[in-house]
Amino acid sequence: MQRAFLIGAIVLVAVVAVAASRRDYEAMFKEFQHKHGRMYASASEGARRFQAFVENMKRAETLAARNPQATFGINEFSDIAASEFKIRHNSNKFYEKASKDGKVPAAANVVGLPASVDWRKKGAVTYVKNQGQCGSCWSFSTTGNIEGQWFLAGKKLVAVSEQELVSCDTNDDGCNGGLMDNAFNWLLSNTNGAIATEESYPYVSGDGNVPACSTSGNVFGAQISAYHDIAHDEATMATLLSTNGPIAVAVDATSWQTYVSGIMTNCESQQLDHGVLIVGFEANNGGTPYWIVKNSWGKSWGEEGYIRLAYGSNQCLINNYPTTSVVNGSSPVPPPPPPGPTSTSTPAPTPAGATFTQVQCQDAACSVGCQSNTFPQNSCLQLQGGGSATAQCTSSALVMNVYMFSQDCSGFSTSESQPINQCVQDEDGTYFENICSNSARGAAKARITRAMRAKLNRLRKH
Numbered sequence: 001m002q003r004a005f006l007i008g009a010i011v012l013v014a015v016v017a018v019a020a021s022r023r024d025y026e027a028m029f030k031e032f033q034h035k036h037g038r039m040y041a042s043a044s045e046g047a048r049r050f051q052a053f054v055e056n057m058k059r060a061e062t063l064a065a066r067n068p069q070a071t072f073g074i075n076e077f078s079d080i081a082a083s084e085f086k087i088r089h090n091s092n093k094f095y096e097k098a099s100k101d102g103k104v105p106a107a108a109n110v111v112g113l114p115a116s117v118d119w120r121k122k123g124a125v126t127y128v129k130n131q132g133q134c135g136s137c138w139s140f141s142t143t144g145n146i147e148g149q150w151f152l153a154g155k156k157l158v159a160v161s162e163q164e165l166v167s168c169d170t171n172d173d174g175c176n177g178g179l180m181d182n183a184f185n186w187l188l189s190n191t192n193g194a195i196a197t198e199e200s201y202p203y204v205s206g207d208g209n210v211p212a213c214s215t216s217g218n219v220f221g222a223q224i225s226a227y228h229d230i231a232h233d234e235a236t237m238a239t240l241l242s243t244n245g246p247i248a249v250a251v252d253a254t255s256w257q258t259y260v261s262g263i264m265t266n267c268e269s270q271q272l273d274h275g276v277l278i279v280g281f282e283a284n285n286g287g288t289p290y291w292i293v294k295n296s297w298g299k300s301w302g303e304e305g306y307i308r309l310a311y312g313s314n315q316c317l318i319n320n321y322p323t324t325s326v327v328n329g330s331s332p333v334p335p336p337p338p339p340g341p342t343s344t345s346t347p348a349p350t351p352a353g354a355t356f357t358q359v360q361c362q363d364a365a366c367s368v369g370c371q372s373n374t375f376p377q378n379s380c381l382q383l384q385g386g387g388s389a390t391a392q393c394t395s396s397a398l399v400m401n402v403y404m405f406s407q408d409c410s411g412f413s414t415s416e417s418q419p420i421n422q423c424v425q426d427e428d429g430t431y432f433e434n435i436c437s438n439s440a441r442g443a444a445k446a447r448i449t450r451a452m453r454a455k456l457n458r459l460r461k462h
Helices: 002-017 022-036 043-066 082-089 092-101 137-152 162-168 180-190 234-244 450-455
Strands: 070-072 194-196 220-223 226-229 247-251 259-264 274-282 290-294 306-310 323-326 355-361 371-376 388-393 397-403 414-419 431-437
Touching (some): 180 323
């Protein structure tokens, strides 16, 4: 079956890649109509569809020349004009605003590239879905990520409901676009992170209509506890992917309509407009490293619903908007640890029982309305909202390793240095001061306070 598919694709694109005459296009169009059962209501409708088909085939010729490792040609969308097809990747206004308003997390320290991984083979990816004539790609990217995180937390893989998000999520705009971060935030704010199963709340907006929100008969499918944006860095993304599962990303899908197979190496990359899911990465194929990306245009598009994009050159702007949800209980096997955090001073060995105290106050001198909490150094501390961290005092800073996706301080981490013995304003408008101590002072409580969490907002987004 696979061999026959590849041969057919090569023959087809060989036809398309050569500048065709009108007679060639007419023959190709008739074959397309027969294969896909296309019948048009009038002669004018048929003429319009033929013109769209010709424009798409010319576009396929151009893309084939620019992407020698990929093939482009006829698929079920070949008689749809690019302007009409845009409904399937129409979230550009949301991503444009997000790029202006958002903060970009820092890249992690990465040792080389991670091993190749394909989460489809590991049971973390559900079947390819189809958004239809509805700009709901954002909801499919969201559910795909939640499905993977739920599985990696030790739960049974279950398909969850896009329709719940399309009909109920007031942060987004149904068939008119949205954002994965918005969807994660809506779930956390309105359902305590829970989402229904696909079976109990099936997708019905493929025709572009959005029915009213309904909770009748919904069955619990999965639940998230937090979400995080990821550094706009492909090495960081690859490391995180290898340990923590599929990543929700946005891309510029302008050049995807006529994609058939292969690796895109020269993708149009102007404006984010489409939400998808990275499910794998291949570095050891002896050729061009690539991402494996799950789309939501059905199995008849691309490589049975998937596309491969070259790694390392931000193809289709793939590293401009990576994000992931978090499910409590997830503890994937970590890769070899990255180098430790960089600091202006080298941490000295920490004496047994060493602690640090954080004082939260209402004034800039840290003297009015103060509350203090003391924590042990070099112990695994639980972050409110999910994740964990360790902290160690140096002579000039409090150095923290933050494990945003782990409850036991393992796996992927980022580092941050906070000042000590200085009263600093946090992002909530209050003030805090870190005070380091080498004496044991009642550090049984290991919970990060609100002030520290606010300081970490640039690493964690709620």
